[in-house]
Amino acid sequence: MALQTTPEEPAAVRTVSRAVAEWVGRLGAIWIDGQVAEYRPRPGARQFYLTLRDPDVEMSITIVADAKVLGAVEPPIAAGQRIIVFAQPEFYTGKGSLQFRAKQIRAVGIGDLLAQLERLRTLLAAEGLFAAERKKPLPFLPRKIGLICGRGSAAMHDVIVNATDRWPGIEFEIREVAVQGVQCVPEVIGALQELGADAEVDVIIITRGGGSVEDLLPFSNESLVRAVSNCRTPIVSAIGHEQDAPLLDFVADLRASTPTDAAKRVVPSLVEQESIVNGLRKRARISVLNQFEREATQIHEHRRRMTTVISHLIDRSTAQIAHLAAQVRSLSPAATLDRGYAIVLAGDGSIVRNESQVKDEQIVDIRLAKGRFAATRIKEEA
Secondary structure, three states: OOOOOOOOOOOOHHHHHHHHHHHHHOOOOEEEEEEEEEEOOOOOOOEEEEEEEOOOOOOEEEEEEEHHHHHOOOOOOOOOOEEEEEEEEEEEOOOOEEEEEEEEEEEOOHHHHHHHHHHHHHHHHHOOOOOHHHOOOOOOOOOEEEEEEEOOOHHHHHHHHHHHHHOOOOEEEEEEEOOOOOOHHHHHHHHHHHHHOOOOOOEEEEEEOOOOHHHHHHHHOHHHHHHHHHOOOOEEEEEOOOOOOOHHHHHOOEEOOOHHHHHHHHOOOHHHHHHHHHHHHHHHHHHHHHHHHHHHHHHHHHHHHHHHHHHHHHHHHHHHHHHHHHHHHHHOHHHHHHOOOOEEEOOOOOEOOOHHHOOOOOEEEEEOOOOEEEEEOOOOOO
16 A cells, blocks of 8 residues: 655655565566666676666666576577566665566577567558658769768778769768667667758768678667658668668668668769760760751752742743743734735825825835835726
8 A cells, every 4th residue: 555654754765665665576577578788797606687778768677687597598698689588576675776586588589589570560561651652862962971880880981982983072971880789779860860950961871781680680670760760861771781671771761782782872973974964965966967967958958949949930931921922923013014914104104004094196105024115006097
């Protein structure tokens, strides 16, 4: 039952400690899943202390285990290892501290880890964290690349060397962190938050080399996966080798098979881009020349057609003029004279069309096709 206390009658420390110890004792033994954060084996010791932490949040408890219990664990316990402990909670009244006395410890096997990861993957997929529509496109040429990697790691070297080979002068903002063990998740999340807040960082690469399932386990941590999902900057996952598939690969905007592949996927090749530009320039030049040739051909053809049309028009007009000239000539007095006719002109030069216009003994002018002569009208005899 709850302690009955008042400001006038407070409970003594020993009373509170004994009450808490009694409450804790009533909890009974429980199974606990966690990661070994700290363990220092001491040869010959009969009792050992280890710190067991939650892999997803910054919480830990103290486990007390007898040498016999620890000796039964295969493989032997080491820092960073995932274990399951069957322990009884104990409240130490002398110092007011809580600890758990281990009755049984089991190392989590690969099969157990993979099963847990699959359950978590299914859960996160159902929430839509891995959906294709959530993937953010990578920039064509990032101003600055955020790089989260191990301290002095080969993965860091591979990314930087291959990226600068492809595009000399590319800039990096590097965060060196623990890439395995208990500090991996909080350090990676911290680096991710820093780089995500940097407006000059256009893309973030999270990378490390290959390793065992246990080594890569932090990159399947739920807290890390959710942090990546919430980051506004595009993220590339380059963890381990081709066959490795931590949950980070599913939530990242792009999954690269290796650190080298990440550099190639994030940074374009300057040589290739120059080749593309030169090719486009050549195609543009050829296109312009071809267009010019087509236009020149069309102009030449138009000119030829115009010349032909004008020539035809001239020929037709010439023929028409010749025809009209012939008609004019056929209707002219000269043409009539050529046919044997003559024109009689009176003394005043007028054409004589009627015999009444000429009087007896009147001289008239007779005009022929060739030449002319005068004639006098003779009086007709009765």
